[in-house]
Amino acid sequence: MSAASSDLTELSHNRNKLRYVQQDRPYLHELGITDAKGEIIPAMSRKWKQINKFIEVLSNAIQQTGLDKRSQLHIADFDSGKAYLTFAVHDYLVTNLNLDAQVTGVELRQGLVDLCNQTAQKLSLTGIKFEQGDVQHFSAQAINIMIALHACDTATDYALHMGIRTGAEIIVTGK
Numbered sequence: 001m002s003a004a005s006s007d008l009t010e011l012s013h014n015r016n017k018l019r020y021v022q023q024d025r026p027y028l029h030e031l032g033i034t035d036a037k038g039e040i041i042p043a044m045s046r047k048w049k050q051i052n053k054f055i056e057v058l059s060n061a062i063q064q065t066g067l068d069k070r071s072q073l074h075i076a077d078f079d080s081g082k083a084y085l086t087f088a089v090h091d092y093l094v095t096n097l098n099l100d101a102q103v104t105g106v107e108l109r110q111g112l113v114d115l116c117n118q119t120a121q122k123l124s125l126t127g128i129k130f131e132q133g134d135v136q137h138f139s140a141q142a143i144n145i146m147i148a149l150h151a152c153d154t155a156t157d158y159a160l161h162m163g164i165r166t167g168a169e170i171i172v173t174g175k
Helices: 003-011 026-030 042-065 084-096 110-122 154-165
Strands: 072-078 100-107 128-132 145-148 170-173
Touching (some): 026 084, 026 110, 042 084, 042 170, 072 084, 072 154, 084 100, 084 128, 084 145, 100 110, 145 154, 154 170
Parallel strands (some): 072 100, 072 145, 100 128, 145 170
């Protein structure tokens, strides 16, 4: 074996990892995941990995259900919090799949609703909005994807009921 082929073998494991979310996306900086240069803030590296894994799983579900062939999708994310995943879902659907996505983040804490709406407005994002409320009292119709990863106790039951009632093709809940 020559030295040249030996070098190639040693570098074969250094492939770039497939990422579903590009780390230079402006919302990542606004939400404190990346710094001004688009580098992951070390304390947020676990959150960055979680975001990418969630979008990877969701991407597979979207392809399996054929939702990637639709012209428009409606998504509701309950208990969206600071909306890391809500923004990532919107970005993936709009940027990667070129879909007309209407994404609604629903959160109990008005301060986070305001922060997220201000972030979306600052970045001139269309098709994403945040509302104050909870899954039990939120009025929704025709949801394609219903997300409730942080619902607790009976909120998960309400989320499942809403997903079924609204005809969601994909329902994602936490434990």
